[in-house]
Amino acid sequence: MRSLPLSLVRRLVPLRGLSENSLPALLEQSECPLIGSGRVLFTALDNARFYFYLLSGEAEIRCATGSVIHTAEHLFPMGYGLRDLQTVIARTDCVYLKIERSALDRQLCWDHVASAIELDLSYRPEKDDEASWRLTLLRSNLFLKVPPLNVNQIFSQLKPMRVNAGDVILRQGDHGDGCYFIRQGRAAVTRRSEDDVEHHLADIGYGRCFGEDALIHNTVRNATVTMKSDGLLMRLDKPDFMLLLREPAVKHIKSADLSAELAADAICIDVRLLEEFDVARLHQSENMPLSCLRLLMETQLDINKKYIVYCDTGLRSRAAVSLLQEQGFSAQYLLNGMDGVDAQQRAELLDVVPPLPLVAYDAA
Known part of the structure; x- marks a missing residue:
């Protein structure tokens, strides 16, 4: 992908809500092409799956109503908040960033749940050691593979396991029966090639998870892990791990029932970033970003x-409803979010203020 300065990308909405470590990994899965004047940047179908950020040049947004919107470089995705977008055309040569919406949303959700848990841990200074360990786990390679709502269950399922230097924890070719976190010590990861030559792949240490791939894909171990020092591992058994991969049941409401619930005095909470909320939101809703929800719920709900x-x-x-229910609040989430609200309901229930600068005019 074209090299982009992180300082620029970190200003984009909602990418600015990602943690420091998450953004580079997300960008590796993204595209940043140059496209010539007059060519189609994307259509409504593309817009449902991806965000398109215009980094240089000018573009023209054509809407189903017949209106046309000129836009230039912007912190928001092109056409953000517009549900009648049909096609976007490059008016000049353009460079844009294309990011898969579902991948971005998953990462945002994970980072914000982690922030909420970090905030919760900060209320327990008497458990500084345990808090530090849990914060390390939240940044491990395993957690993105587990639904965010199951995060607290992982902590309770881990079992301590004392190990010695030279112990083989995983052996290449064996079937997986668990995965491990390193709490103390270091280990070497090696792989034997088809010609029976052993290759050293990496050394791993504190906080690193290993062994989860064989469980997720139901395959044999693809490497051997041997302790380089005495240490302490935290083991997660395969049955417990497989249960954690399942999405838990959380109460939801469909968009068709939204008006009736609001008429019955239900209160709407928007858990996106403030910048997203300012552009498009449900009438009379309150903004409480997911990362701050743990703090705000105690004083504002x-x-x-x-x-x-x-x-x-x-x-x-x-994820927010799961946090609220844990604290005893009566809450449901809107199934499929604002993306699932149809055109008629959008007119009735949504406040939409397209982010400036945009210049609109009627097509001739």
């Missing part, structure tokens, strides 16, 4: 009220 929580897709709001 009423345990006797009913809440409907939403985001763009339903992913972040689903």
Whole structure:
């Protein structure tokens, strides 16, 4: 992909809500092409799956109503908040960033759940050692493979395992029966090639998870892991791990029932970033970003009220409802988020303020 300065990309909405470590990994899965004047940048079908950020040049957004919108470099995706977008055409040579929406939303959800857990841990200074360990786990390579709502269950399922230097923890070719986190010590990862030559792949240490791939894909171990020092591992058995991969049941509401719930005095909470909320939101909703929800719920929410929580897709709001229910609040999330609200309901229920600068005019 074309090299992009992280300082620029970190200003984009909602990418600015990602953690420091998450953004580079997401960009590796993204595209940043140059496209010539007059060519189609994307269509409504593409817009449902990807965000397109215009980094240089000028483009023309053509809408189903017949209106045309000129746009230039912007912190928001092109056409953000516009549901009648049909086609976007390059008016000049353009460089743009194309990011898969579902991947971005998953990463945002994970980072914001981690932030909420970090905030919760900060209230327990008497457990500094345990808090530090859990914060390390939240940044491990395993957690993106587990639904965010199951994060707290992982901590309770881990079993301590004392090990010695030279112990073989995993052996290449064996069937997987668990995965491991390193809490103390270091280990070497090796792989034997088809011509029976052993290759050293990496040394791993504190906080690193290993052995999960064989469980996820139901395959044999693809490498051997041997302890280089005495240490302490935390083991997660295969049956417990497989249970953690399942999405838990969380109460939801369909968009067709939204008006009735609002008429019955339910309160809407938007758990996206403030910048997203400012552009498009449900009428009379309150903004409480997922990363801050743990702190705000104690001072701004009423345990006797009913809440409907939403985001763009339903992913972040689903996690938010899980956090709220843990604290005893009555809450449901809007299934499929604002993306699932049809055109008629959007006119009735949504406030939409396209991000400036945009210049609109009627097509001749």
